[in-house]
Amino acid sequence: MVKELERAGLPTTHVCTIVPISLTVGANRIVPAVAIPHPLGNPSLTKEQEKALRKRLVLKALKALTQDVDKQTVFED
Numbered sequence: 644m645v646k647e648l649e650r651a652g653l654p655t656t657h658v659c660t661i662v663p664i665s666l667t668v669g670a671n672r673i674v675p676a677v678a679i680p681h682p683l684g685n686p687s688l689t690k691e692q693e694k695a696l697r698k699r700l701v702l703k704a705l706k707a708l709t710q711d712v713d714k715q716t717v718f719e720d
Contacts, residue, residue, distance in 0.1 A: 660675070673717045673718065675718075684697055
């Protein structure tokens with residue numbers, strides 16, 4: 644689906660837990676997530692820490708949308 648959205652001219656960020664799969668399917672902008680059962684969170688953190696983690700991941704994904712890419716790019720920390 645990510646590739647089809649990009650093909651239609653909609654920049655897309657794929658937030659994923661397993662980066663090699665995203666690379667295999669051809670996602671252009673890839674943001675690594677936390678873990679398979681909790682991609683955008685960590686239940687072992689306090690409520691405030693988890694909120695900060697989620698905010699950081701979403702902001703990273705939004706920033707990736709603003710970047711021009713001509714090949715697959717993984718946006719690490």
